[in-house]
Amino acid sequence: METGTIFKGRQLRNDVKNLKAIADEYEQKIAHKFWLAEALQKDSIQNSWDARINNSGKDWSFNMETVTSAGTSKFLIITDGGTKGLTGTFWQNDAELTNILKTKKSEENLAHFLTSDFSAKDSESGGKRGRGKALFLIASRDSTFYFESLRNSDKKYVAGKQYIEDDAVMVELSTNNQEHLKDIFGKTFKPLSNVGTRIIVQNPQLELIEAFSNGSMINFIENTRWETIKKHNAIIKISDGKTEKIAKTPKHYDNDYLDKTKNKNIEIREYENIQLPESAGGTNFRIKRLVLVYNPTETPPEEIQGIAIQRSGMTIERRPTEQLVKEEGMSKVYGWVEMDKELESSMYDLEDVEHLNFKWTKKPANVLLDIVKIKIRDFAKEVKLIEGDLSSKHKVYAEIENDVASKINNFLKNLGFSGGGLGKRPRQGKERIPNLPLRISFVNFITSSGNGRINFGEKIQAIASAVNDLSKPINIIQETWIVDSSGKTIRSQRKEVCLNPKTESLQGWKDLEILSTDFSKGDYSFRSKITVMDDDLDVELPRIGKLEKGVEIKSSLSFSVEKDPPSKGFIKFEAIKSIDKRKYLCLRPENNSIVIEYNTDHPYIAKFMPVEEKEELRKFLLQVGIVVVFSQVLIEDLSDEKPKIFCDIDDNIEITEVVPRIMDEVSKFMWTQK
Amino acid sequence: MAIKIKKNSDFTYLGVADLIDEKEKNRADDIYKTSEIEFNRLNQSLKNKKDISSLEFWHSIGRLANKIILDFGISDFEKKYFWLMLYDFSGKKAPDRALKFHIQNDFHIASMIAKYNLKDLRKTGPWATWHEIIGSTKTMKDERVGRWAVEYIINNQIKTRNNVRPILKFARNRLKNLNTLVLSDSELFSKLDEIKK
Numbered sequence: 001m002e003t004g005t006i007f008k009g010r011q012l013r014n015d016v017k018n019l020k021a022i023a024d025e026y027e028q029k030i031a032h033k034f035w036l037a038e039a040l041q042k043d044s045i046q047n048s049w050d051a052r053i054n055n056s057g058k059d060w061s062f063n064m065e066t067v068t069s070a071g072t073s074k075f076l077i078i079t080d081g082g083t084k085g086l087t088g089t090f091w092q093n094d095a096e097l098t099n100i101l102k103t104k105k106s107e108e109n110l111a112h113f114l115t116s117d118f119s120a121k122d123s124e125s126g127g128k129r130g131r132g133k134a135l136f137l138i139a140s141r142d143s144t145f146y147f148e149s150l151r152n153s154d155k156k157y158v159a160g161k162q163y164i165e166d167d168a169v170m171v172e173l174s175t176n177n178q179e180h181l182k183d184i185f186g187k188t189f190k191p192l193s194n195v196g197t198r199i200i201v202q203n204p205q206l207e208l209i210e211a212f213s214n215g216s217m218i219n220f221i222e223n224t225r226w227e228t229i230k231k232h233n234a235i236i237k238i239s240d241g242k243t244e245k246i247a248k249t250p251k252h253y254d255n256d257y258l259d260k261t262k263n264k265n266i267e268i269r270e271y272e273n274i275q276l277p278e279s280a281g282g283t284n285f286r287i288k289r290l291v292l293v294y295n296p297t298e299t300p301p302e303e304i305q306g307i308a309i310q311r312s313g314m315t316i317e318r319r320p321t322e323q324l325v326k327e328e329g330m331s332k333v334y335g336w337v338e339m340d341k342e343l344e345s346s347m348y349d350l351e352d353v354e355h356l357n358f359k360w361t362k363k364p365a366n367v368l369l370d371i372v373k374i375k376i377r378d379f380a381k382e383v384k385l386i387e388g389d390l391s392s393k394h395k396v397y398a399e400i401e402n403d404v405a406s407k408i409n410n411f412l413k414n415l416g417f418s419g420g421g422l423g424k425r426p427r428q429g430k431e432r433i434p435n436l437p438l439r440i441s442f443v444n445f446i447t448s449s450g451n452g453r454i455n456f457g458e459k460i461q462a463i464a465s466a467v468n469d470l471s472k473p474i475n476i477i478q479e480t481w482i483v484d485s486s487g488k489t490i491r492s493q494r495k496e497v498c499l500n501p502k503t504e505s506l507q508g509w510k511d512l513e514i515l516s517t518d519f520s521k522g523d524y525s526f527r528s529k530i531t532v533m534d535d536d537l538d539v540e541l542p543r544i545g546k547l548e549k550g551v552e553i554k555s556s557l558s559f560s561v562e563k564d565p566p567s568k569g570f571i572k573f574e575a576i577k578s579i580d581k582r583k584y585l586c587l588r589p590e591n592n593s594i595v596i597e598y599n600t601d602h603p604y605i606a607k608f609m610p611v612e613e614k615e616e617l618r619k620f621l622l623q624v625g626i627v628v629v630f631s632q633v634l635i636e637d638l639s640d641e642k643p644k645i646f647c648d649i650d651d652n653i654e655i656t657e658v659v660p661r662i663m664d665e666v667s668k669f670m671w672t673q674k
Numbered sequence: 675m676a677i678k679i680k681k682n683s684d685f686t687y688l689g690v691a692d693l694i695d696e697k698e699k700n701r702a703d704d705i706y707k708t709s710e711i712e713f714n715r716l717n718q719s720l721k722n723k724k725d726i727s728s729l730e731f732w733h734s735i736g737r738l739a740n741k742i743i744l745d746f747g748i749s750d751f752e753k754k755y756f757w758l759m760l761y762d763f764s765g766k767k768a769p770d771r772a773l774k775f776h777i778q779n780d781f782h783i784a785s786m787i788a789k790y791n792l793k794d795l796r797k798t799g800p801w802a803t804w805h806e807i808i809g810s811t812k813t814m815k816d817e818r819v820g821r822w823a824v825e826y827i828i829n830n831q832i833k834t835r836n837n838v839r840p841i842l843k844f845a846r847n848r849l850k851n852l853n854t855l856v857l858s859d860s861e862l863f864s865k866l867d868e869i870k871k
Binding site: 272273274477548552 | 851
């Protein structure tokens, strides 16, 4: 290069190497002989389904067939119908094409189809970074495929070819020439007469052809697209030139199989509209439907096992149930998760480009998975697949469990971890929020134990006070009530009162005897509310805003009858019994906590179980509990954008450095223990 | 005053008082039986209709629900149980939020939109849009808020979900921390009409 000359141009790239890298990635992730067949059906059906004209899937069709032409060369032909086709603007040169791509308009299908690494898709559609197109080239032993499309928008016909020449992907495009492919495939070739797109892969890879004839391809389609087939009666056909097969809903997802009146053996639970907590990173993330199925008489086939995580009607991945709940027999539980749009959209950001996995350590995926784990465990208990917790049988140890848990929880609370992955985020800053001048106070709620547990026959003082520290009188409606965990009101009082400046109004029950006739064993909430009945007060309160007619100020506290209140800390302990040698200490999420299960049948733990050894049990739980907890804290902390403790750990850290970092924190805790 | 509901394959009577007398039970049985017959009939006829939109489907359901409410004089207090009862004939389980908090119940939403002309509703959007408009917690707790939103949207010919959302956001924020049930119609609507300012 001469002095002073500046080269300006596009970075050169080797497309063959890029294609090889894409293929390697798929092969590594899918990891079986027919990986290409699995990847190809997933991407091409998803792209076609996203391009359907009718949202309901009416008139949509999808065919894949292998054909032999002139007895020698083979072709894989993929044809869809009822789709928009390769729509969008035509261009004359690279500059025009670049401008079209810059608009990122989803209707520019043609431009996106003929370029790589560009995609205008979002989570509502399935595609990502246009990887699927590369698969057509990978699918061909000659790295060549043809395409034609009859567009729904303007009924124009486009056809062309993509192939490799001199290590670069070359593109040919012809518009409005229905003879284009006839020139290549001969006079008998019939161009598309209905709207849609056809892809013709020249000389497909041998494993791909084999997948058509040995049934693998139809299985991959059914196991991935079952939701689309089931809900929309979508027609997907494949043929190996001899036999045609239509994809069906696999038996284990079929309504007849899942109908308890027809299939007596089956246990099925459907959970709908499960709201994820705000700690998931959004205010309106919901699991639209979680379905869990258990049939004690059979284990589902391997390809169905686990919980299918569905997005946009396709199964992205299946999470093995026995890994979600580490108990024997769990592989018999299978099911699926459907997400609402907002959650899908956030999960889409955590999805890999091949649509095969999510990043489960990041929010909201980790929170979603925790909820699924909790529901599976509850379900397994309900259907008696696993036993309920044994803590009640080991009451003598409950005190030790609580005591150790509270020591660890208090320590963690000071570090800003007051609840597990499913709880609210700890409030930033440690200063108490100042009292509002108009408020509810529970200083007159008094129980004998003070720890929130009340036994039958005990009396409590359940009184709420409405306090007015303002300088003007306020008319209010004051309501106080007690509800059980199902929302049923047990007691209630209501009055209208004028609350004078610097006074309070008491409401509630002075000597409330907790009798089994009124209260059953369980959790309760004592609630109080004041509703302002004056307008034009000209008062603004922090967090409430303008004091006007209708403003509500509410407060509540909880108590439990004949049981310990639910743990509010980061961890709690629970005894389990299992002869499974792998079970020593196990972790599972539960609402706001992490439960550490310790196996009392494990020979090492069993020696602490006699009552006279209870102090040894205390030491054991403390020592192992804090180590287990810090590994969980590490996960929780790193899933946050701003880690509080392990802020020095990033993606570059050596794995060998992680445990010593955890042990640093454990040591700090143990230093404080006598 | 009570409503009969199926709970775990048994029937239960839910009412204002804990003790429900025979007369109230008989009335609840009547409501249940009539609703069962009428809704099964309507479901069948809607199934036979080709290309019926979800909005039209739920509008028809809502009209029938309103007729039954009128025929039997179902009180405002009983309505929350009546909405749950209707799930008995739908083949669908009531969502948890509908069961526990009596909100986001499809039948309740259908009843509210059935008070308006289908043609007007169609102009704004499909069932999913209306479900979002009326299904919010504030709207379900006080029907007047839903009424205001529907009328504001129809009168101002607001179309598409994206254009509807700022109105819902305004209503939600303006009524945040407020118990609207203690407000008179004029007090409530004057607060909501601040949107015009």
